Amino acid sequence: MLNEDGSPLSKGAGRCIHFEIANRRSFSVHCREPYCLRDHICPDLSFADVCNVSAWINNCVGHRNHAHFVRFLVSAVVGCLHALVILVASFYHAIHVNYYVRYGDGSEPLVMLTFWTLIAMVVASAFAFGVVIGVGGLLYLQLKYIKNNKTGIEEYIEQKAISYRQEEDCDWEAFTYPYDLGWKRNFREVLFSWSGETNGNGVWWPVRKGCDQFSLSREQLRQKALKRYLARVVVVEKGFRGGYFGSVGYGCRMFFCQPFSEEPRLKVTAGEEYVITRGQRGWLYGYKLDNEKLKGWFPRVCIRFTDKYPFQTEASKESSDDTSTSKSQ
Numbered sequence: 001m002l003n004e005d006g007s008p009l010s011k012g013a014g015r016c017i018h019f020e021i022a023n024r025r026s027f028s029v030h031c032r033e034p035y036c037l038r039d040h041i042c043p044d045l046s047f048a049d050v051c052n053v054s055a056w057i058n059n060c061v062g063h064r065n066h067a068h069f070v071r072f073l074v075s076a077v078v079g080c081l082h083a084l085v086i087l088v089a090s091f092y093h094a095i096h097v098n099y100y101v102r103y104g105d106g107s108e109p110l111v112m113l114t115f116w117t118l119i120a121m122v123v124a125s126a127f128a129f130g131v132v133i134g135v136g137g138l139l140y141l142q143l144k145y146i147k148n149n150k151t152g153i154e155e156y157i158e159q160k161a162i163s164y165r166q167e168e169d170c171d172w173e174a175f176t177y178p179y180d181l182g183w184k185r186n187f188r189e190v191l192f193s194w195s196g197e198t199n200g201n202g203v204w205w206p207v208r209k210g211c212d213q214f215s216l217s218r219e220q221l222r223q224k225a226l227k228r229y230l231a232r233v234v235v236v237e238k239g240f241r242g243g244y245f246g247s248v249g250y251g252c253r254m255f256f257c258q259p260f261s262e263e264p265r266l267k268v269t270a271g272e273e274y275v276i277t278r279g280q281r282g283w284l285y286g287y288k289l290d291n292e293k294l295k296g297w298f299p300r301v302c303i304r305f306t307d308k309y310p311f312q313t314e315a316s317k318e319s320s321d322d323t324s325t326s327k328s329q
Contacts, residue, residue, distance in 0.1 A: 063202035067191050070146070073139040077132055084128040087121055094118075149179045149186040157220050164223070175219055178211035231275050233289060233308035240302045242267030250299055257281045259297055266296030274303070275310065 061069045093100070094111040101110070113121065145151055150158070154177070161175040180186065189199045189206070200206075204213060240246055242265050247254045258265070259280050268274065276286035284303065287295035289310075 063198055063200070065197075067193070067196065067198050070139070070142050070191060073135055073142060077136045077139055080128040080131040080135075084125060084132060087125045087128065091121055091125070146186055146190045147183045149181060149189070150177065154179070154216065157216065157223065160223055161219055164226070172222070176208060176211055176215070178207040178213075178215040179205055181206060181208065227277055228311050229309075231277050231286075231309065231311055233306045233310060234274050234276055234284070234286070234303040235306060236268045236270050236272045236274065236298075236302055237304050238302045239270050240266070240268045240298050242296075242298075247299055250301055254282055254299055254301070257283070259283055259285075261297075264296035266294070266298050268298050268302060274298075276303075 059065070090111050091113075093109055094113045097110055097112065100108040148155075158175070158177050164170055165172055165175065181189070193199050207213065207215070244258065244265055245255075246265055246267075247258065263285065273289040274286040275289055276284045278285045279300065282300045283297050284300050285295070285297050287293070
């Protein structure tokens with residue numbers, strides 16, 4: 001996919017060997033196949049951008065089977081809720097069976113429980129209640145995503161777009177999320193097609209007026225460029241042994257305010273240099289200056305900021321080289 005000036009709009013898919021289509025498409029590390037509309041994917045805990053919810057069906061969830069997955073969630077919640085109502089009603093009649101025998105009119109059901117049937121009823125009720133709560137929460141998130149026609153990743157991009165434009169020195173044009181067509185049409189596109197599958201081919205999508213197929217991709221590339229430009233070098237002054245419990249030595253607040261993600265807590269040693277790209281509540285995320293593959297979170301109190309911005313230096317050099325080239329011509 002090329003921009004109007006011939007530059008590529010598509011992005012590489014990281015560890016995969018395929019080429020990733022720029023608009024709403026990604027790659028599954030678990031299945032080794034490209035898929036559309038990434039959000040709730042495979043049970044591969046090493047892939048930080050996924051939600052790991054479809055381990056229940058042992059399959060990736062994307063554009064082609066999203067509608068089927070939502071219907072599966074609906075059936076699971078409705079079925080377990082129905083079973084829970086029956087079990088609770090049966091238990092109620094069982095504990096009041098003597099009352100019905102003495103004072104009932106004969107129309108009430110008489111439920112007799114033995115010890116083992118009572119245990120089975122309690123266990124079944126607990127499982128049904130757990131499914132209603134757990135899968136019901138997941139169903140709520142899915143319906144929310146369908147209502148807004150927005151995956152978790154796309155929601156994150158939009159939140160960053162809004163946040164950047166609230167800065168006083170930001171001169172970027174206003175950003176409009178291109179895929180939100182109104183909740184009625186959003187539901188129609190996903191759940192109410194004649195084929196039972198999500199409408200569209202998974203590559204080209206209907207967009208709002210004033211947007212195009214690559215509006216979101218351009219915004220994402222711009223955010224990545226800004227993130228790279230603002231990356232800063234820090235020096236480790238106090239070592240951190242890594243792991244989720246490694247921050248206990250820095251206080252309870254540091255331990256309980258850890259980022260809510262599966263990304264690793266990186267072991268750092270005094271004297272090492274890291275490039276940080278983002279932060280959150282006393283924690284910083286970055287990679288080692290001489291080894292970009294070594295990356296993760298570590299406490300803010302462990303490091304000292306420097307005045308080095310490596311990618312700003314590169315940009316300045318490229319700009320000066322372009323200027324000198326144009327002058328020589």
